[in-house]
Amino acid sequence: MTVARVGWLILPVVLVVAPVRPDDRIAEPADYTDPNELTRVVERLASPIFKDRIEASRQLSLASPAIRTRLETLLERCEDPETRHRLASIITTLKRNELILPTKVSLSLKKVGARTAFQELSRQSGYKIRSSGLPDNQPVHDFHFVDVPYWYAVDQISSAAGATTNPEDDQGTLGVHYSDTYNPYVSYSGPFRIVATNITANQYLQLAGLPRRGLPVQNPEYIGLNFQIHAEPKAPMVGIGPVIAQHACDEFGTSLIPGQGPYSPRQSHYSPAPSYRSFNMSASVALTRSYRQATRIKEFRGKIPVLILTATQPVITIDNLLSAKQHNASSQRLEITLSNVQALDGGGVQMTASIRNRASNPNDYSWSNTLNQRIVVLDEKGEKLNLNTMDFEQNSPESCVFKVQFSPNKNPAPPARKFIVYEWETLLHDLTVQFRDIPLP
Numbered sequence: 001m002t003v004a005r006v007g008w009l010i011l012p013v014v015l016v017v018a019p020v021r022p023d024d025r026i027a028e029p030a031d032y033t034d035p036n037e038l039t040r041v042v043e044r045l046a047s048p049i050f051k052d053r054i055e056a057s058r059q060l061s062l063a064s065p066a067i068r069t070r071l072e073t074l075l076e077r078c079e080d081p082e083t084r085h086r087l088a089s090i091i092t093t094l095k096r097n098e099l100i101l102p103t104k105v106s107l108s109l110k111k112v113g114a115r116t117a118f119q120e121l122s123r124q125s126g127y128k129i130r131s132s133g134l135p136d137n138q139p140v141h142d143f144h145f146v147d148v149p150y151w152y153a154v155d156q157i158s159s160a161a162g163a164t165t166n167p168e169d170d171q172g173t174l175g176v177h178y179s180d181t182y183n184p185y186v187s188y189s190g191p192f193r194i195v196a197t198n199i200t201a202n203q204y205l206q207l208a209g210l211p212r213r214g215l216p217v218q219n220p221e222y223i224g225l226n227f228q229i230h231a232e233p234k235a236p237m238v239g240i241g242p243v244i245a246q247h248a249c250d251e252f253g254t255s256l257i258p259g260q261g262p263y264s265p266r267q268s269h270y271s272p273a274p275s276y277r278s279f280n281m282s283a284s285v286a287l288t289r290s291y292r293q294a295t296r297i298k299e300f301r302g303k304i305p306v307l308i309l310t311a312t313q314p315v316i317t318i319d320n321l322l323s324a325k326q327h328n329a330s331s332q333r334l335e336i337t338l339s340n341v342q343a344l345d346g347g348g349v350q351m352t353a354s355i356r357n358r359a360s361n362p363n364d365y366s367w368s369n370t371l372n373q374r375i376v377v378l379d380e381k382g383e384k385l386n387l388n389t390m391d392f393e394q395n396s397p398e399s400c401v402f403k404v405q406f407s408p409n410k411n412p413a414p415p416a417r418k419f420i421v422y423e424w425e426t427l428l429h430d431l432t433v434q435f436r437d438i439p440l441p
Contacts, residue, residue: 029097031064038067042074045083053086060090065098099235099310100190100429102149103127113138114161118176121157125150127233130168133177134161150232151193155186167279170373172233185438189431191232194304200224201289201441220288223256223440225297227433229304231279238370238426239272239307243285243433247301250294250440256287272307273366274426277373281306289440297438303430312374316421321349321377327419333359336421347379347413348388350405360398368392368400374422377406380414 032038044056060071068091075087105124109117115131115138122129127150141160145153154174158165159182168175185196202222231237248256283304287297315331318338327338334355341351353375357367377385385406394401406416 029062029064030059032067032070035070038070039074042071042083042087045086046080053082057086057090061093061097063094065094065101068094068098095310096427099308099427102151102188102191103232103234104147105145105150105153106147107143107145107153109143111140111142113140114157114163114176117141117143117157117160121150121153125232128171128173129176130173131176133175134163135178149188150191151188151230155183155193167230167233170277172231172236172279185435187433187435189433190429191235192306192431193230194431194433195228195230196435196438197226197228199226199438199441218290220290221292223287223289224284225287225300225438226284227282227304229281229283229306229431231281231308233279236277236279236309237281237306238274238277238309238424239366240281240283241272241305243283244303244305244430245285245287245300246303247299248287249298250289250291251296251298252291252294253298254291254294256289256297256300258286258288272305272428273364274307274370274424275366276370277309294440296440298436300433300435300438302433304433305428305430307426308429309424310427311425312422313425314420315423316419318419319417321416321419331421331423333357333423334421338419343415344405344407346411347408347415348385348406349377349416350403352401352403354399354401356399357397362397364397365395367397368395370424371400371402371421374424375404376420376422377416378418378420379408380417383409383413385409385416 032041041056041059044052045060047053047056060067071087071091071094075084075091078084078087103125105121107117107120107124109120113134115134118129118131138161143157143160145156154165157163158176161176162178162180163176164179164181164183165174165176167173183195187194187196200223204219204222206219225243227243229237229240245257250256285302316329316334316336318327318329321327321338321341322343325339325341327336327341329336334357336356337354339352339354341349343349355368355371360367372387372390375387377387379385385408388405388407390402390404392400392402408414
């Protein structure tokens with residue numbers, strides 16, 4: 001088992017960035033480069049010994065997602081029912097692992113500017129990085145990374161360049177801009193970067209119901225620790241739940257978690273519902289400081305539940321959009337009527353849409369809240385139009401009516417042709433987050 005190794009030489013800038021400890025790094029899963037070895041492990045899935053079958057399943061489920069295509073080929077050739085069942089389950093697990101593991105990169109560059117380093121990082125990861133915000137006259141550095149997570153490499157290059165980076169469009173393109181600032185409290189979790197951004201504090205003083213015997217009154221201070229979460233383009237977020245604090249203490253060892261002391265209410269947690277597709281989301285956790293002499297959060301550990309968009313499936317497609325003033329279509333879940341369809345100058349289109357949700361939940365508005373990202377109009381060349389406006393006239397868990405207008409990316413453009421409604425497939429995943437020595441106000 002190997003561990004990711006990092007090294008760098010930077011001239012003349014001093015890096016200031018939260019370190020990644022060795023125990024935070026992810027061990028490289030087995031990739032079974034020897035096809036015979038992979039075949040032998042798969043054959044053990046049909047072993048008459050139960051423990052062998054379980055162990056073979058465990059080994060393959062923990063293997064590199066890169067073996068998934070080879071397992072799919074073996075599944076097509078397999079005739080044993082139990083082996084087929086286990087292989088199908090393992091392939092599903094590997095698809096999930098592929099999504100929640102970080103993209104790894106390796107750089108070995110000497111005497112180059114940060115813009116060149118970002119270009120190489122973009123080439124290796126396959127992700128778009130826009131570094132036009134960096135000055136043309138850049139100092140040169142040496143960058144040496146060996147199998148490190150994408151976000152860690154981003155932060156090291158950014159520190160050398162004196163830059164900040166944030167996802168800045170609906171494709172997850174990373175924008176790089178010069179900034180004389182840095183982020184000292186950063187945590188990495190799979191394909192996500194969690195940045196502690198600020199703390200808010202509210203003091204509480206009890207004025208009534210005081211003890212007659214002059215006993216001290218515990219007056220806790222309510223603290224909000226706030227985060228920014230950035231996702232790799234392969235793992236867009238469509239929902240986020242409350243941060244679950246597992247451990248938080250000050251330098252005296254006193255717990256800062258509400259519910260772990262006699263004067264603090266307990267927090268409630270719930271799973272996130274699908275909302276807006278994004279690569280940049282905010283979160284916060286409520287803490288309390290009962291010991292006023294405390295000056296820092298010595299350690300914080302927790303989880304952040306996020307919904308990751310895993311796939312999109314077209315469920316309704318209407319061709320020849322401009323050929324009629326009204327269209328009707330349906331899927332297993334939705335019924336849609338498009339009316340007043342009108343072509344606009346330059347290739348745009350506007351219409352009124354009425355949608356009924358057959359699988360409605362009386363308390364669930366998420367299906368309609370995400371429509372602005374799940375409906376698409378294509379022109380005759382297959383180019384996607386921009387959604388300009390979406391005004392709801394009616395909105396409920398059972399149905400909605402809205403007016404919508406699309407415009408092309410260039411003018412003039414081919415006429416609009418196809419209307420598509422997508423459904424989202426999502427995965428609920430807990431991000432792990434850990435910080436040390438955060439100052440308290």
